[in-house]
Amino acid sequence: MKTLSNSPDPSAPHTVRELRDGLAGRQYSAVELVEHYLREIDATTDTVRAFVEVFRSDALRQAAASDERRRAGRLLSPIDGIPFAVKDIIGIRGQRMSAGSRAVDIVSASDAQIISQLRAAGGIILGTTRMHELAFGASGLNDFDGGARNPHFPGIIPGGSSSGSAAAVAAGLSPIAFGSDTGGSVRTPASLCGVVGFKPSYGLLPTGGVHPTAPTLDHLGFLATSVEDLRIVMNVVAGTPLEQDGRAGRRLALFYDPDLTVDPAIATALGVTLDALSDRGWHVESVTAPIGFDVMDVSTTILFYEAYRVNRERLETAPELLGTDVRERLERGAHITRERYEQALGEVERASKEMSALAEPFDALVNATIPILGPTVEDGARPEVTSMLMRNTRLQNLIGAPAISLPGAQGDPTPWGIQLFSIRGRDAALLACAATVTADLAA
Incomplete structure (x- = not known):
């Protein structure tokens, strides 16, 4: 069996594609793969603390069934036999859901729609991951269960609300993880933990059976180590393959918000990144956020x-x-009136039209995922810090647009992330753009 580890050795499998190829080549079985991840989870129970519950026996049974299908030549999909971590807000039949809160104690009678789709594709559920309480916070800190830890950047908050999912992927405890995103809850922890986080267009992934936070804004999403993994998984679980609209113009627009102050170190790092892309043939210009719209x-x-x-x-x-x-x-x-709520919905409708026109000529709009340096655990709970954590990620939920956070170059500042976003429905094009950006920056 090929060695599975968190080693920086590039030959060590860790992406979905590498694991899929290893399974196909009989380098290891799905059972051996799951056993590896269970050992890694056990070894980090007191350090990373990514998981709430680990479904050891169920995961091994799912893996054995996948191995049997492989022997019989009856694989269900390209992700048959691939392990997943699931945020503890997504219903799993017969399993307890707490949504990170002592106020929630639900044993799900049935699988959430997305879990049914995952099972139908042969994906294996390792367990549920920690989160900010009720998915209603950006720090990922949780006094009730201690929360997850940031495995790459000790002392820095993991980000929320999908903190455990980001930590699990960053620590090599699962190749991919489900998260939810109502105002940045996939992209914020992705940026702070140094992984890739993708929130697709509103409604593309079904939220039936997911504990709601704010239904108008709730999205499901994924955290992974590569854009390619997101493309593989999305083409399976989105129900139908994502259609590519042929857009490949290498055109980016720096999304400038005059009301937002960005930390100088992050502004510099983003500028260096965009200069590097310009050197590789990308056309980069600036656009300004809609006037009079307070995100x-x-x-x-x-x-x-x-x-x-x-x-x-x-x-x-x-x-x-x-x-x-x-x-x-x-x-x-409780003190927000229905009138103000409906007025806000009307403002979103206007801004959505303006944003569509603004983004239309470009492969993606780009900004920093988080405009401040990664907060320490001590600072992470401060309201003004929490507000800034979400400042660049809420717009995309309001307009239902796809958005992805890519890890910024390591160095100073660390950690930081690059956010790309586009027009609602252009998920495939955005993922293709992100893959090309990643490849060009690595060249």
Whole structure:
């Protein structure tokens, strides 16, 4: 059996494609692959703390069934036998869901739609991952269960709310992980943990059976080590293969928001990155955010209004079970009027049209995933820090647009991420653009 490890040796398999090729070449079985990841998870229980529950026996049974299908020549899909981690907000039949909160204790009677699609494709579920409580926070810190740790950058918050999913991928505990993203909850932890995070267009991945945060803004997404892995998985679980619209103009636009202050070190790093892409044949220009549209105000109105209504009973009957930060946000949501909420929805409709026109000529718009340096655990809970963590990632949820965070070049600052986003429905084109950007920066 080929050695599986977290070694920097490039021959050590760790991407979905490499693992898939290893399975196809009989270098190891799906059972051996799952056993490897279970050992890695066990070894990091007290350090990375990525998982809430590990489905050891179920994962091994799923792997044995995949091996049997392979022997019989009846594989279900290109990801048959590939292990996945699942954020503890997604329903899994017969398993307990806490959504990172003492106020939630649900045993799912059935699989969420996305889990049914994963099972139909032969994907293997390793277990559930830690998260910010109720997926209602950007730091990933969780006082109730201790939260996940950032495996690449000790002392820096893992980011939220999909903290455990990002940590699992970053630490080599799973090749890919499900996350959810209501205002940046896939892309923020991807940036802070140094992995790739993708939020597709609104509705492309079904949210049935997923514990809601704010239904108008809720998306599912993935965290992985490569863009190629995201393309492989999305083409399987999106229901139908993503169609490429033929766009390959190597045109990027730096998305400039005059109301946002970006840390000088990040601004410099992003500028160096865009200069490098220009040297490799990309046309890069700047565009300005729609005037008169306050992203944070509008998104906070919609997010807090809906989150309060989702969790109203918990807040009113057992507020002591909620963390202080989440309880305070829900209480703010209780004071938002229906009139202001509907006004915010109208503002989104206008901004969506303007953003579509703005993005139309380009392969992608680009900015820093997070405009500040990675906060320490001590600073991560401060409200002003939490607000800045989400400043660049909320717009894409408002307009339902696909967005991806790529790891920035290592060095100073560390960590940081590059966000690419496009027009709703251009998921395949955005992933193709991200793959080309990654390849050009690595050249």
